[in-house]
């Protein structure tokens with residue numbers, strides 16, 4: 001692949017959250033070019049008359065950056081919540097041609113609420129200042145921009161006292177300050193030279209940050225390990241054919257689990273100007289790769305194809321590895337079918353792979369077949385056995401993803417947050433009204449907590465009556481009871497991707 005097309009593919013780098021899709025720069029021929037490469041058996045065309053659901057309704061991009069202080073609160077904010085709740089997503093700025101846009105290429109916008117001493121001190125929403133965003137806002141970009149520059153739109157994490165906006169497939173992270181202003185691209189203390197990911201795994205016991213990264217021109221993917229100094233300490237190159245997209249992976253105490261999904265880079269589509277030049281590849285086998293965290297031989301396990309989207313958690317169980325995750329049925333169309341976003345052929349579910357290393361066998365188990373996504377745990381247990389998991393479901397999201405028949409899979413279960421008890425195989429469902437658009441639930445342990453679920457679940461939930469969004473704070477042990485607090489934001493937070501609670505330093 002030549003340099004110019006490679007840059008076109010990667011400059012926007014965007015590949016995102018719920019489903020993940022790689023990105024390229026905009027181009028008017030994109031939709032037609034991508035469509036031309038698809039097999040003829042796929043469902044054709046949206047049924048909603050050419051609307052662009054990923055730019056409308058709950059997805060409508062914010063048009064202004066707001067700052068509000070001393071927010072109104074219903075209920076009482078726990079005083080031990082001292083930090084920032086941050087969540088990001090694509091928020092297209094200055095779109096010239098909405099029909100030549102893909103949701104996942106939207107410029108990243110972070111929405112944050114500062115909590116301290118039982119008060120909601122402020123709310124801010126800020127675009128990540130890539131060079132392109134700075135130019136659109138008529139601001140000066142400090143210094144020279146990285147070669148693969150993009151306003152990271154997929155995840156935002158706290159790492160060693162820094163706030164990092166993340167993207168996969170090319171761009172470096174961007175570092176933000178405590179007021180959500182962009183500081184600079186971040187390269188892990190001058191150690192990361194290229195592609196990172198949006199879905200890292202931080203192992204608190206080892207004080208290591210792990211990532212699996214990909215790039216369209218690589219004949220491998222890379223497992224990266226940042227050590228306790230915050231520097232890239234190890235890189236393991238894992239040969240993989242066809243340049244697949246790898247939105248997420250799994251990590252246990254012993255192993256890295258690579259999920260090789262048959263959604264692969266399509267050079268022909270890229271050269272034709274496709275926005276998201278990744279296609280479902282029926283010739284690419286779906287596999288799980290298991291490698292020791294310290295590197296070495298990768299054992300591959302063939303499995304039935306699904307669109308793997310997100311890991312809930314993974315852990316070792318004797319000579320077995322357990323991976324819990326969300327997925328959608330195969331095939332999955334990252335480039336979409338004309339809706340301006342990805343197209344799924346079924347709703348996302350919560351599932352489990354059990355990898356038996358002795359018998360060389362993988363068992364796939366459906367844990368919950370109701371539509372849900374954005375799985376999170378108490379992250380103190382990342383890489384170790386967990387009992388509880390939290391997910392979200394927003395009707396607007398699944399409507400936009402549009403299943404094959406165009407119907408929302410289950411109207412009784414589309415606006416809610418869910419708490420799963422893996423030990424008892426039960427769930428609690430906290431429902432919200434139509435239009436609520438609940439975002440990813442982030443678990444925050446209570447100060448001094450001993451029990452895994454002793455803490456809070458935070459989520460942005462739209463209030464249709466108010467026409468604006470609340471930060472909802474639930475007691476995780478009283479998941480369906482009264483919310484502890486609803487912090488009333490001054491505007492609406494569009495449906496987006498991932499976020500974190502970042503404790504005050």
Ligand SMILES: [Fe+2]
Pocket residue numbers: 016017018019020154198199247309310497498
């Ligand atoms: Fe994601």
